[in-house]
Amino acid sequence: MHAKILRFLLFVACVGLLSPSARAQGPRVIVIDPGHGGPRDAGSDAAHNKSTSNNATSVAHHLLEKDLTLQLAKLVAARIEASDAGRAGKVKVVLTRDTDVNLDFTRRAAVAADAHAACFMSIHFNSDDGHRASGPRAVIQRKANNPNFDEDKAFGLAMAGAVENVTKKYRPQTPKASWQDDHELHGNWGSYLFFQLNQNPATRTIPSCHLEVEFLDSTSLEQTFFVDKHDEIFSAWADAIARELIAQVTR
Numbered sequence: 060m061h062a063k064i065l066r067f068l069l070f071v072a073c074v075g076l077l078s079p080s081a082r083a084q085g086p087r088v089i090v091i092d093p094g095h096g097g098p099r100d101a102g103s104d105a106a107h108n109k110s111t112s113n114n115a116t117s118v119a120h121h122l123l124e125k126d127l128t129l130q131l132a133k134l135v136a137a138r139i140e141a142s143d144a145g146r147a148g149k150v151k152v153v154l155t156r157d158t159d160v161n162l163d164f165t166r167r168a169a170v171a172a173d174a175h176a177a178c179f180m181s182i183h184f185n186s187d188d189g190h191r192a193s194g195p196r197a198v199i200q201r202k203a204n205n206p207n208f209d210e211d212k213a214f215g216l217a218m219a220g221a222v223e224n225v226t227k228k229y230r231p232q233t234p235k236a237s238w239q240d241d242h243e244l245h246g247n248w249g250s251y252l253f254f255q256l257n258q259n260p261a262t263r264t265i266p267s268c269h270l271e272v273e274f275l276d277s278t279s280l281e282q283t284f285f286v287d288k289h290d291e292i293f294s295a296w297a298d299a300i301a302r303e304l305i306a307q308v309t310r
């Protein structure tokens with residue numbers, strides 16, 4: 060074989076070995092974790108390896124975060140599967156739960172590892188004691204524990220930004236997408252879910268975040284966002300989140 064051609068073939072083979080996108084044979088797997096779930100927590104069931112069955116609740120209609128996270132996650136999954144990239148087999152979506160159960164954090168993280176996830180996003184709706192806060196927010200594992208902090212922050216802000224673009228069409232004064240680290244979670248220990256993702260080399264360096272889509276317990280948002288225009292807004296959020304997730308894993 061001509062030496063020039065041989066050198067070119069060796070170069071192509073090396074790029075193939077080094078590049079993650081070229082190395083990946085199958086579809087890029089997006090893992091979505093619908094936060095919370097399951098029956099009401101009994102007594103002091105606040106083990107650090109499990110979230111509460113539900114956190115945020117809307118004020119007037121008593122809508123539950125655990126139901127809305129599952130509803131939105133299923134919509135996002137359907138959008139990803141129906142997308143061009145989904146139908147072409149370039150991306151695939153796996154949910155950590157598709158029923159009303161509360162998997163512990165070890166199980167949720169194991170779903171991502173078993174699926175060889177390219178990214179991991181846990182969906183939540185937020186709450187605030189004053190019932191006045193609003194706006195999308197990403198929660199990122201704190202820098203001290205997180206070898207992947209910069210990438211996680213960029214990923215989280217991109218996801219929250221996708222939500223913001225939808226939300227501000229309905230409410231122009233919605234705050235800009237923001238982020239916070241996880242130091243307040245689980246009694247200031249940080250997210251045990253992020254900790255579990257870090258335990259496994261298969262998921263240690265994939266982009267991961269919690270996406271707090273909107274405040275569920277805001278008295279000024281509830282009627283429009285979660286009742287009157289619920290279907291329309293959830294559909295628009297799902298479209299935007301699906302598009303951004305696909306963009307994140309196929310760049």
Ligand SMILES: [Zn+2]
Pocket residue numbers: 094095114115124183184
């Ligand atoms: Zn939550």
